[in-house]
Amino acid sequence: MDNYRPVSFWFDSLDDPVLDLREPPAQVDVAIIGAGFTGLWTAYYLKKKQPRLQIAVFEAETVGFGASGRNGGWCMGTATGIEHMLSVPSLQAEGIRLQQALENTVDEIERVCQAESIDCHFARGGTLNVAGTPEVAKRSQQWVEHLHRLGFKDSEYCWLDQAQSEKRIGLSRNLGAYYTTHCAAIHPGRLVRGLAEVNRALGVQIIEKAPVFNYTRVPDGSLLLSTGRGAVRAEKIIRATEGYTESIQGQQRSMLPLYSMVVATEPLSPEIWQEIGLTRRETFGDGRRVVIYGQRTVDDRLVFGGRAGYYFGSKRRALIPATDKAVKIVEASARELIPALRDPALGETVFSHGWGGLMGVPRHWRPCVTFDERSRIGWAGGYTGEGVGASNLAGRIMCDLVAGEKSDLTTLAWVDDVPRRWEPEPIRWLGVKSIEFFGDRADRREANNQSAGIWGSLFNRFVG
Numbered sequence: 001m002d003n004y005r006p007v008s009f010w011f012d013s014l015d016d017p018v019l020d021l022r023e024p025p026a027q028v029d030v031a032i033i034g035a036g037f038t039g040l041w042t043a044y045y046l047k048k049k050q051p052r053l054q055i056a057v058f059e060a061e062t063v064g065f066g067a068s069g070r071n072g073g074w075c076m077g078t079a080t081g082i083e084h085m086l087s088v089p090s091l092q093a094e095g096i097r098l099q100q101a102l103e104n105t106v107d108e109i110e111r112v113c114q115a116e117s118i119d120c121h122f123a124r125g126g127t128l129n130v131a132g133t134p135e136v137a138k139r140s141q142q143w144v145e146h147l148h149r150l151g152f153k154d155s156e157y158c159w160l161d162q163a164q165s166e167k168r169i170g171l172s173r174n175l176g177a178y179y180t181t182h183c184a185a186i187h188p189g190r191l192v193r194g195l196a197e198v199n200r201a202l203g204v205q206i207i208e209k210a211p212v213f214n215y216t217r218v219p220d221g222s223l224l225l226s227t228g229r230g231a232v233r234a235e236k237i238i239r240a241t242e243g244y245t246e247s248i249q250g251q252q253r254s255m256l257p258l259y260s261m262v263v264a265t266e267p268l269s270p271e272i273w274q275e276i277g278l279t280r281r282e283t284f285g286d287g288r289r290v291v292i293y294g295q296r297t298v299d300d301r302l303v304f305g306g307r308a309g310y311y312f313g314s315k316r317r318a319l320i321p322a323t324d325k326a327v328k329i330v331e332a333s334a335r336e337l338i339p340a341l342r343d344p345a346l347g348e349t350v351f352s353h354g355w356g357g358l359m360g361v362p363r364h365w366r367p368c369v370t371f372d373e374r375s376r377i378g379w380a381g382g383y384t385g386e387g388v389g390a391s392n393l394a395g396r397i398m399c400d401l402v403a404g405e406k407s408d409l410t411t412l413a414w415v416d417d418v419p420r421r422w423e424p425e426p427i428r429w430l431g432v433k434s435i436e437f438f439g440d441r442a443d444r445r446e447a448n449n450q451s452a453g454i455w456g457s458l459f460n461r462f463v464g
């Protein structure tokens with residue numbers, strides 16, 4: 001690819017990237033595959049800890065080309081799988097520790113952005129999970145009570161009644177909201193590129209247009225990466241390739257690539273924002289299983305995403321055009337959910353951008369960070385669409401693991417929680433399509449004020 005503007009609104013709002021096409025070094029201490037948040041946070045903390053370490057990040061396209069440059073910009077103080085941990089008594093203590101580490105992660109990202117002058121439009125408005133149906137309202141209230149019983153504070157996790165919630169956000173169905181302060185809205189393109197610049201200034205080499213095809217051990221004991229730009233020897237290798245992991249030889253069933261689609265409007269008028277609200281730039285969703293997510297940008301656009309898609313055989317598409325059917329469905333659901341977007345009295349809402357991106361889903365549906373000291377190979381990821389904040393924590397954990405240091409981070413539940421591989425096709429495709437179907441069915445029943453019934457149970461059984 002040579003034109004990266006269609007990647008996302010975030011990319012289109014920035015200058016064209018100036019690619020680093022220098023020859024890769026023949027040998028490095030640490031080779032990181034993938035210049036998304038995971039790879040770049042890992043490189044950042046490692047280089048800060050051990051400034052003499054020679055670190056090279058290999059990126060198949062350009063910095064932030066994957067999910068990191070395409071997401072909804074929720075920097076969340078939680079992650080996939082935590083709800084389950086907090087619900088099961090035997091996992092609660094570990095779940096609470098992980099949840100607290102993720103809350104601190106939002107602070108940590110804000111701290112680094114300030115310290116390193118990365119202006120990623122960070123706004124800690126928290127997040128509103130609006131209940132559009134009585135079932136979701138009931139579940140959310142019960143969840144807030146459960147969190148309070150576990151010791152989480154009402155000032156940080158609370159239920160807003162209908163009147164309070166309507167003051168914060170104008171949605172067509174708003175019966176109240178679960179609100180948490182632990183989330184910030186960001187411009188992810190600015191964060192990922194800013195992080196790359198900081199890394200380069202520290203001496204990390206980020207080599208773009210350098211796909212890694214495979215890596216092997218050679219007779220002298222070192223590791224050899226075969227890249228599109230030649231062979232490189234490395235002492236240690238970290239894979240940070242998330243939804244693209246199957247591009248590496250031997251990893252075809254490690255991570256399931258699942259698409260999510262996003263749209264962005266032109267900057268909206270003050271009249272429209274008067275109706276929508278989000279004055280603190282709170283991010284928002286509405287508790288359905290096939291998730292939707294939105295944020296108000298610094299320049300008053302609405303960025304709105306949702307819908308998951310899987311293509312047979314884990315097929316990937318470099319770009320999803322704005323005209324794609326699944327993108328159009330997301331646009332329609334934004335108009336349906338937010339009355340101000342379809343009110344002619346407020347003027348026309350123009351959706352200027354539409355795109356899609358790849359999330360990485362591991363077989364157990366929760367993140368993992370692992371580094372094997374014997375093989376000197378590790379990987380981190382599996383955030384299943386909730387990795388903007390989580391990847392920072394993963395990067396810090398990986399840094400300690402690679403440095404061989406025991407710390408509070410290296411005993412968190414993600415460490416060495418290695419998933420089994422996905423099933424071969426066509427079982428994989430059938431499984432994902434069934435989960436999509438169960439989620440859709442359960443959401444539709446709840447939207448019609450019916451219980452999710454068997455569809456909700458089946459969805460939970462597979463997704464956890």
Ligand SMILES: Cc1cc2nc3c(=O)[nH]c(=O)nc-3n(C[C@H](O)[C@H](O)[C@H](O)COP(=O)(O)OP(=O)(O)OC[C@H]3O[C@@H](n4cnc5c(N)ncnc54)[C@H](O)[C@@H]3O)c2cc1C
Nearest residue numbers: 034036037038060066067068071072074212357386387388
């Ligand atoms: C549409 C969408 C919306 C999302 N919204 C949110 C959100 O609002 N909040 C949230 O918390 N999370 C969200 N996520 C998830 C979040 O963006 C990701 O979890 C996170 O960015 C993952 O970062 P990463 O560095 O692990 O992976 P990626 O950003 O995908 O980076 C992997 C990189 O590796 C490169 N690569 C892959 N294979 C190779 C190879 N063989 N050789 C060299 N390079 C390679 C890729 O080109 C890519 O740049 C969303 C994801 C998507 C797709």
